[in-house]
Amino acid sequence: MSDPLTPVVRNRRTVLKAGATLLLSVFAPLPAYAAQILAVRVWPADDYTRVTLENDSELKTTHFMVKDPERMVVDIEGLELNPTLKGLVAKIQSNDPYIKQVRVGQNRPNVVRLVFDLKEEIKPQVFTLAPAGAYKHRLIFDLYPVKEVDPIAAMIEEGNWTSGAPQPTAPGLPPQPAQPPIAVQPTPQAQLEALKPDIKAEPRAELREQVKTAEAQVRPPSKGGKADKIERIITIALDPGHGGEDPGASGRNGSREKDIVLSIAKRLKGKLEAIPNIRVMLTRDGDYFVPLGKRVEKARKVQADLFVSIHADAFVQPTARGSSVFALSEKGASSSAARWLADKENEADTIGGVNVRSHDRQLASVLLDLSTTAQINDSLKLGKSVLAEIGGINRLHKGSVEQAGFAVLKAPDIPSILIETAFISNPEEEAKLRDENYQNQMADAIVKGIRTYFARNPPLARNRLT
Known part of the structure; x- marks a missing residue:
């Protein structure tokens, strides 16, 4: 006689075996996934x-x-x-x-x-x-x-200051015609030294009065005076935006901001170096990424007198158009559009890729928070001069210099501006940006703006000419 419990036992064993098999299949190691x-x-x-x-x-x-x-x-x-x-x-x-x-x-x-x-x-x-x-x-x-590239040594090796002779500065770019030098404002000491030879011929009373006046309030040198002959090399840092891993904005026809602005910067460099006693440092001279803080650091290492960052902006609406000039703001952006643009440009380190472990954020913050009211005021003067010239070749997006917290403009001791040459997202302006003639016109306008700025704000002569 068969045991009545046998079918039950068999069924239970079958269920247990099935459960064990299921558990083994769940916890068994899966084949390793290879990244692509x-x-x-x-x-x-x-x-x-x-x-x-x-x-x-x-x-x-x-x-x-x-x-x-x-x-x-x-x-x-x-x-x-x-x-x-x-x-x-x-x-x-x-x-x-x-x-x-x-x-x-x-x-x-x-x-x-x-x-x-x-x-x-x-x-x-x-x-x-x-x-x-x-x-x-x-x-x-x-x-x-192991030994970092010294930007000053690199500039000396390239011979980036001239005696006024025309010279090409990039492959494919024509030599630039020589231009008259930019006047340099002598230091108070230099002005006093310049007065000495003439003072010797003056009566004693007039001599005392002249020295007293010169010491109390330094006056610009008179035309033809020896102080007018004081010269020093003026250094301008040009900053083509983006580069390398960071392409910047893109146009409908495939134009990339990083390529357009590098081309304009090289043309601008050649035109500026045709002016006697001006040398130019590019924060990048090829297609590679430079962190925002490093761009500022490069300019400070060469003791730049001006910092000009060149961009070609984009907007969600393809109808946006016009050129703009921006300076730094300590108190917030001058408009919501300026704030939006600054936020977008400040993302360059995220897109381009900064090694956070080697990037001293605290040090960068200290450096970039030292910006002074004087620097911003000078930047606004420079921006106004450049904007006036750019308005002659392209419609202006806004008729005044705008301000926002651009990280790349935060050198505490260098007048700094950011130029948006046109909207690359606008098909009509993208075509302009690709055109060599427009690039040359833009470079010429920036040169004229810089010359106007220096005419009104002559750079001081340095005790040690470099």
């Missing part, structure tokens, strides 16, 4: 070379340096080789200042190894960036020279 490299980009420059791997998830890396010859070895976990990553080899240019070549291989399962063969010893920064703008996750390799 979506794009590779290389940005060589004298300042540093940046290599970017854009991917669909955050990557974990380790790296180390090898001597004799100089190499940097990078292991990337959770990655399988794909054609996009293999394409990195062909991205390295022969004129890259720091990378000779790169080798890519599958070091072990789920680990890809990159070997950078270097031209000299470098200080690498390897970091990741969260998705920003049009980019997904990015793995960044910034290769800096």
